[in-house]
Amino acid sequence: MPERRPFVRLPTDVYPVNYGLCLKPDLIDFTFEGKLEARIEVVQGTTQIVMNCADIDIITASFAPEGGEEINATGFNYQNEDEKVTLSFPTALQKGAGSLKIDFVGELNDKMKGFYRSKYASPSGEVRYAAVTQFEATDARRAFPCWDEPAIKATFDITLIVPKDRVALSNMNVIDRKPYPEDENLIEVKFATTPIMSTYLVAFVIGEYDFVESQSSDGVTVRVYTPVGKAEQGKFALEVATKTLPFYKDYFNVPYPLPKIDLIAIADFAAGAMENWGLVTYRETALLIDPKNSCSSSRQWVALVVGHELAHQWFGNLVTMEWWTHLWLNEGFASWIEYLCVDHCFPEYDIWTQFVSADYTRALDLDALDNSHPIEVNVGHPSEVDEIFDAISYSKGASVIRMLHNYIGDEDFRKGMHAYLLKFQHKNASTEDLWDCLEQASGKPIAAVMNSWTKQMGFPIIVVDQEQQGEDRVLKISQTKFCASGPHNGEECPSWMVPISICTSEDPACTKMKVLLDQAETTVTVPSVAPEQWIKINPGTVGFYRIQYSSTMLESLLPGIRDLSLLPVDRLGLQNDLFSLARAGMISTVQVLKLMEAFVNEPNYTVWSDLSSNLGVLSSLLSHTDYHEDIQEFIRDLFTPIGLKLGWDSKPGEGHLDALLRGLVLGKLGKAGHKPTLEEARRRFKEHVEGRQVLSADLRSPVYLTVLKHGDSTTLDTMFKLHKQADMQEERNRIERVLGAISAPDLIQRVLTFALSEEVRPQDTVSVIGGVAGSSKHGRKAAWKFVKDNWEELHNRYQGGFLISRLIKLTVDGFAVDKMAAEVKSFFESHHTPAAERTVQQCCENILLNAAWLKRDADDIHQYLLQRKAPPV
Numbered sequence: 001m002p003e004r005r006p007f008v009r010l011p012t013d014v015y016p017v018n019y020g021l022c023l024k025p026d027l028i029d030f031t032f033e034g035k036l037e038a039r040i041e042v043v044q045g046t047t048q049i050v051m052n053c054a055d056i057d058i059i060t061a062s063f064a065p066e067g068g069e070e071i072n073a074t075g076f077n078y079q080n081e082d083e084k085v086t087l088s089f090p091t092a093l094q095k096g097a098g099s100l101k102i103d104f105v106g107e108l109n110d111k112m113k114g115f116y117r118s119k120y121a122s123p124s125g126e127v128r129y130a131a132v133t134q135f136e137a138t139d140a141r142r143a144f145p146c147w148d149e150p151a152i153k154a155t156f157d158i159t160l161i162v163p164k165d166r167v168a169l170s171n172m173n174v175i176d177r178k179p180y181p182e183d184e185n186l187i188e189v190k191f192a193t194t195p196i197m198s199t200y201l202v203a204f205v206i207g208e209y210d211f212v213e214s215q216s217s218d219g220v221t222v223r224v225y226t227p228v229g230k231a232e233q234g235k236f237a238l239e240v241a242t243k244t245l246p247f248y249k250d251y252f253n254v255p256y257p258l259p260k261i262d263l264i265a266i267a268d269f270a271a272g273a274m275e276n277w278g279l280v281t282y283r284e285t286a287l288l289i290d291p292k293n294s295c296s297s298s299r300q301w302v303a304l305v306v307g308h309e310l311a312h313q314w315f316g317n318l319v320t321m322e323w324w325t326h327l328w329l330n331e332g333f334a335s336w337i338e339y340l341c342v343d344h345c346f347p348e349y350d351i352w353t354q355f356v357s358a359d360y361t362r363a364l365d366l367d368a369l370d371n372s373h374p375i376e377v378n379v380g381h382p383s384e385v386d387e388i389f390d391a392i393s394y395s396k397g398a399s400v401i402r403m404l405h406n407y408i409g410d411e412d413f414r415k416g417m418h419a420y421l422l423k424f425q426h427k428n429a430s431t432e433d434l435w436d437c438l439e440q441a442s443g444k445p446i447a448a449v450m451n452s453w454t455k456q457m458g459f460p461i462i463v464v465d466q467e468q469q470g471e472d473r474v475l476k477i478s479q480t481k482f483c484a485s486g487p488h489n490g491e492e493c494p495s496w497m498v499p500i501s502i503c504t505s506e507d508p509a510c511t512k513m514k515v516l517l518d519q520a521e522t523t524v525t526v527p528s529v530a531p532e533q534w535i536k537i538n539p540g541t542v543g544f545y546r547i548q549y550s551s552t553m554l555e556s557l558l559p560g561i562r563d564l565s566l567l568p569v570d571r572l573g574l575q576n577d578l579f580s581l582a583r584a585g586m587i588s589t590v591q592v593l594k595l596m597e598a599f600v601n602e603p604n605y606t607v608w609s610d611l612s613s614n615l616g617v618l619s620s621l622l623s624h625t626d627y628h629e630d631i632q633e634f635i636r637d638l639f640t641p642i643g644l645k646l647g648w649d650s651k652p653g654e655g656h657l658d659a660l661l662r663g664l665v666l667g668k669l670g671k672a673g674h675k676p677t678l679e680e681a682r683r684r685f686k687e688h689v690e691g692r693q694v695l696s697a698d699l700r701s702p703v704y705l706t707v708l709k710h711g712d713s714t715t716l717d718t719m720f721k722l723h724k725q726a727d728m729q730e731e732r733n734r735i736e737r738v739l740g741a742i743s744a745p746d747l748i749q750r751v752l753t754f755a756l757s758e759e760v761r762p763q764d765t766v767s768v769i770g771g772v773a774g775s776s777k778h779g780r781k782a783a784w785k786f787v788k789d790n791w792e793e794l795h796n797r798y799q800g801g802f803l804i805s806r807l808i809k810l811t812v813d814g815f816a817v818d819k820m821a822a823e824v825k826s827f828f829e830s831h832h833t834p835a836a837e838r839t840v841q842q843c844c845e846n847i848l849l850n851a852a853w854l855k856r857d858a859d860d861i862h863q864y865l866l867q868r869k870a871p872p873v
């Protein structure tokens with residue numbers, strides 16, 4: 001593969017103070033014209049100016065020193081590989097202030113990055129295009145030549161020249177609109193000057209939208225922009241945003257610094273959302289809620305994403321990371337505080353328990369791989385930057401901040417955050433700066449503790465044994481690196497500064513003791529613990545580590561699962577730890593299956609959700625054997641009692657979590673072929689399709705999944721029809737995600753073809769293909785073949801960007817044969833994909849781990865599943 005030139009940041013001899021930017025997009029020809037007039041400061045005399053620039057043609061460029069003669073640039077030298085342009089001048093530009101003028105043209109691309117076009121249908125069904133932006137991480141340079149690095153901050157004066165019947169938005173409020181002299185169908189819209197900010201947060205949108213509006217209690221105008229005719233669907237997000245702004249103002253003790261904030265739904269959008277200052281862009285499914293047709297999990301998702309993006313308005317926008325190495329500061333922090341915010345707005349969501357299943361365990365799984373990376377990772381070239389928008393930056397970042405918050409305590413944490421935001425507002429900061437502020441506020445050795453979590457990859461497994469000594473319990477605690485392939489066996493074992501909490505059965509919700517494990521092992525004496533009491537490490541599952549208890553300690557904890565005396569989050573954590581020890585070959589998988597059977601009385605949604613995904617992993621693994629049906633029976637047996645208890649219809653007094661649990665359980669039973677569930681799902685599906693009794697939104701996914709899994713070509717045709725008729729993007733996505741459940745090989749092919757058709761938005765193709773790969777052994781092979789056969793088109797569509805990584809992971813992660821790892825590796829050696837390099841390595845590692853797990857445990861699992869059903873002798 002081609003070696004790249006080493007990456008270098010822009011020279012510092014010239015920097016911008018203000019960008020005056022005028023853009024005129026053409027929504028028919030998909031081009032735009034731009035005029036830039038930047039106030040710049042020449043720090044030292046130079047004959048050239050180096051800026052970032054990509055896919056832009058410069059027509060003219062000139063520099064005029066303050067009060068001096070204009071000098072025309074004589075050459076534009078594009079370094080396309082580096083996304084830079086060098087403007088050469090005939091004479092040296094002298095030190096001091098001046099004005100740089102550039103006229104340029106560019107393309108409204110269809111790659112969902114830079115200044116791009118987004119396709120939508122007008123209410124009458126006519127296809128139209130909006131012009132929208134997505135600049136993070138390195139794509140502002142596709143809209144205008146600029147110093148496109150987060151630390152080179154400036155103010156922006158933006159003017160857009162647009163058709164007069166379109167909405168034009170930018171970061172700031174409109175201060176002037178007037179007819180455009182050269183064309184009466186256009187108007188010129190001028191926006192107020194922005195605060196000092198980074199280029200990646202600049203945004204503009206030109207299209208057709210309706211909106212709902214409100215004021216937050218602290219006087220900020222909040223609007224949610226929706227597709228035309230769907231303003232109603234913006235109300236839920238509007239409520240969340242209006243509650244959230246004052247919450248953050250209060251939490252950070254710093255007011256929101258702009259006069260307005262807009263949240264807008266964009267049809268074609270690669271990420272979930274983007275925190276542009278004052279103009280936050282979203283996928284439709286991350287912003288729009290229809291009271292009748294949106295399910296509970298969509299509401300929760302919207303609340304979390306709104307909370308996440310609004311947190312960035314302070315953490316990221318007001319104070320920005322110095323370089324992408326510190327991206328985790330933005331993303332880890334926002335991914336943690338979005339939960340704090342949702343917990344404040346919707347205490348009934350029990351969202352912190354869900355954090356453990358959604359973020360914490362996901363991060364542990366990825367970070368146990370040899371191909372993980374530290375939270376702080378040195379990056380240079382744009383494709384390396386794209387690659388770190390992953391579960392380490394977001395989920396591990398959020399998990400270690402949660403651990404830190406717990407270690408410091410809320411009051412000192414807030415004090416430190418306030419000091420940090422105040423000290424660095426409108427500037428840039430690095431991880432160390434945050435540690436300094438938190439250290440001063442708390443008096444604790446924050447940097448020393450946290451460096452072990454952010455500067456080295458991985459995490460420890462804490463090994464615990466106990467001994468009763470009179471009234472006291474003596475614990476022997478040690479740490480070693482946890483590896484997905486089993487115990488760490490390198491020479492140099494890294495170690496961590498581990499905050500460890502301990503509780504007992506006397507009060508499982510209350511921490512009895514705290515220690516900081518700063519060496520390989522230690523002994524801790526817990527006073528007055530009676531012999532019959534159990535001891536649990538890491539109550540609340542806050543510390544970022546796995547635990548291996550001695551067998552007697554584990555035995556004593558298991559009743560706490562059956563009688564629910566352990567907290568839900570700890571029942572979940574115990575099961576998840578054991579599952580991951582089994583995958584690593586440190587205990588037998590049969591031990592975990594036995595543990596899972598102890599969850600028959602479990603009432604908690606999140607605990608079931610985590611159990612369910614681990615059983616999904618196991619079921620997928622065992623699809624490579626000839627006793628896949630036996631694990632389905634195990635799943636049916638485990639989920640039947642809770643399924644019977646919940647029934648199909650919601651009862652008076654039920655809430656959010658009951659709805660989520662019912663959907664989860666029915667989907668699990670239906671997919672596993674539970675006869676009564678399948679029959680009822682088919683009956684309700686028929687009524688739904690015939691319009692006699694519409695399915696409630698919360699039942700649609702499980703019903704669609706069940707009828708497809710056990711369906712034929714007629715079922716598939718019906719689902720395609722429902723997809724075409726759906727007015728809401730949420731409903732389309734709901735269908736797209738389950739289409740892959742269909743079993744027959746010829747129908748699987750139809751689903752894959754559908755994934756690349758016009759019917760599916762480009763960002764959603766990935767979940768259709770992923771659904772096929774995740775549903776069956778045949779689906780996995782077919783999806784991988786499909787990706788290889790259509791690689792050109794897929795790669796072209798998502799080049800760079802993290803969607804390509806997601807596609808690869810979803811397609812190949814489930815294989816469990818050594819030779820597949822070699823095949824995947826060689827395919828990507830000949831199809832070079834820089835932004836997914838690490839993902840490919842992680843997938844190959846996972847395939848080999850799956851294969852080893854299967855070899856090791858397949859027979860024992862089979863024996864256990866058989867003897868489970870054998871009549872007692």
